[in-house]
Amino acid sequence: MLDTYNIGVLFKRELNSYFATPIAYVFIVIFLFLSGIFTFYLGNFFANGQADLRAFFTYHPWLYLFLIPALSMRLWAEERKTGTIELLLTLPISVIEAVLGKFLAAWVFTGIALLLTFPMWITVNYLGSPDNSVIFSGYLGSWLMAGGFLAIGSCVSAMTKNQVVAFVITAVVSLLFILSGLPMVLDFFSGWAPQLLVNAISSFSFLSHFNAITKGVIDLRDLVYFLSLIAFWLFAATLIIETKKAD
Amino acid sequence: MVEIENLKKRFGPFTAVQDVSFEVKKGEVLGFLGPNGAGKSTTMKMITGFLTPTAGRVNVAGFDIETEPQEVKRRIGYLPEGAPAYPDMTPLEFLDFIAQIRGYQGKEKQQRIDKTIEQINLQSVLNQSIETLSKGFKRRVGLAQAILHDPEVLIMDEPTDGLDPNQKHEVRSLIQSMAAEKVIILSTHILEEVDAVCSRAIIIANGRVVADGTPENLEARAPLHNAVTLTLNAEQSQAASIRQQLLSLKDVKKLEKLEESDNNLRYRLVPERRCSIISEVSKLSHAQNWSVAELHVAKGRLDDVFRQITT
Structure with missing residues (x-):
């Protein structure tokens, strides 16, 4: 039912469109700049005196919180606004193929941005001898988390033709997913909700899963968490587009 | 080839398309007419699979x-409608994308693209981004995209909207050149277009088909179809008797005085059941030796039919 050829064609178009517009350059420059600032100033990379990239990865959830919605807001909202959604969905391509093609392009694009932080990796290897497998899992975790944010963003973008609305709602939903492991969210539920639900909410947290991976332990549960989260939001996006194609 | 049965579309409490059924065969160019909001675009969106019908069936080529x-x-x-295309792509990139999605690769893809570019005359803007193109060129890019795979069924929502007269002419010639091989359905507000390109017209109002026939057929439904306008050089004093003679002719239902001055009597004769009365009128004038300055048969105008059945 899924035609990988169709997904591939759309994927290429989407990925090229990032580089045909200033989006790619602005995003990459800001991402590299901010991740540098966060690592060296907020994260005290040098003062830590440790040959690892903890200081670098720690701030990724917060960086993604406002950068990813900026990337994802246009995914479907722009198609609705310009009317190209009518063109796209009357081509011999199914909605789920379109959702996947667009998502994968955005995800690979964030992967490219992430890979461009390689000077950080070179620096830490030059200064000391870090455990590169931990750094690798840090990158993997960061990319998976970016995928999670993007999937949320795809779904929200599918609901509206207004990109600003898509940005704000995606940021808020993403914030909930980051914070759901923290007391400020859990306290709200723990008073009245059953422990099972509280645990469930807590287990939805991006932070706990992300932190687990960045420690260098690639646990199947964390992988499954992010991948099923992505699958869930993309499925929701598909349903939304199927039922609400026009406007 | 295209069969539509009892198509219906509701948006919440609003019913855009009530009940539309028709069938189009290869070689037909079907013009979809109707006031704004009549359900033309909605019907097209259902045929192309963009909107899911609330009820009814759409069958294309089986x-x-x-x-x-x-x-x-x-x-x-x-x-x-509006020929949407990705604004940041060039027409060449855009057509390449469409060709790939349509399953063409390699040499065949290139041939398809080249042929389409030639058919639509896009050579001069191939590497300009679509957002910088004029309305006419944007429309052409949209057309190119639609015909690239030489489809059996071509559906166009207001293909000439916003084009200048030369561009309109080009698009119409293009449609005519493809007509024999395809089913073509187009919507339009421009009634002359129906005469120019369509072999059949369907008028939709309030989500229903209110008329279906060849343009000539529909024109014959105009209230003034076959009405005769007659101008005579005669004295005003004869007017009363002339009027009476004209009215006594077979099938003349009504006589309208357009002008009655000395040496210039103008009347419009409206026939019964829109049948032809011109020969009777001409015979009578001849027999009576009237000096006829003008004798003219009105053909029904699509505009009038349109207004009559959609208001």
Whole structure:
């Protein structure tokens, strides 16, 4: 039912469109700049005196919180606004193929941005001898988390033709997913909700899963968490587009 | 080839399309007419699989849009209203993308693209981004996209809207040149276009088909179809007797005085059941030796028919 050829064609178009517009350059420059600032100033990379990239990865959830919605807001909202959604969905391509093609392009694009932080990796290897497998899992975790944010963003973008609305709602939903492991969210539920639900909410947290991976332990549960989260939001996006194609 | 049965579409409490049924065969160019909001675009969106009908069936070349949407979409070329295209792409990149999605690769893809570019005359803007193109060129890019795979069914929502007279003419010639091989459905507000390109016209109002026939057929439904305008050089004093003689002719239902001054009597004779009365009128004038300055038969105008049945 899924035609990988169709997904591939759309994927290429989407990925090229990032580089045909200033989006790619602005995003990459800001991402590299901010991740540098966060690592060296907020994260005290040098003062830590440790040959690892903890200081670098720690701030990724917060960086993604406002950068990813900026990337994802246009995914479907722009198609609705310009009317190209009518063109796209009357081509011999199914909605789920379109959702996947667009998502994968955005995800690979964030992967490219992430890979461009390689000077950080070179620096830490030059200064000391870090455990590169931990750094690798840090990158993997960061990319998976970016995928999670993007999937949320795809779904929200599918609901509206207004990109600003898509940005704000995606940021808020993403914030909930980051914070759901923290007391400020859990306290709200723990008073009245059953422990099972509280645990469930807590287990939805991006932070706990992300932190687990960045420690260098690639646990199947964390992988499954992010991948099923992505699958869930993309499925929701598909349903939304199927039922609400026009406007 | 395209069969539509009892199509219906509701948006919440609003019913855009009530009940539309028709069938179009290869070689037909079907013009979709109707006031704004009549349900033309909605019907087209359902045929192309963009909107899901609330009820009813769409069958294209033997495939049902609900059960085999991809098969239907493969056979349809569609120009949506406003000819949307990705603004940051150039026409060449855009057509390349469409060709790939349509399943063409390598040499065949290149041939398809080249042929389409030539057919639509896009050579001069191939490497300019679509957002910088004029309205006419944007429309052409949309058309190119729709005909690239030489579809069996071509559906165009207002293909000439916003084009200048030369561009309109080009688009119409293009449509005519493809007509024999395809089913073409187009919507328009411009009634002269129906005369120019369509072999059949359907008028939709309030979500229903209110008229279906050849343009000539529809024109014959105009209230003044076959009405005769007669101008005589005669004295005003004879007017009363002339009027009476004209009215006594077979099938003349009504006589309208357009002008009655000395040496110039103008009347419009409206026939019964829109039948032809010109020969009777001419015979009478001859027999009476009237000096006829003008004798003219009105052909019904689509505009009048349109207004009559949609208001």
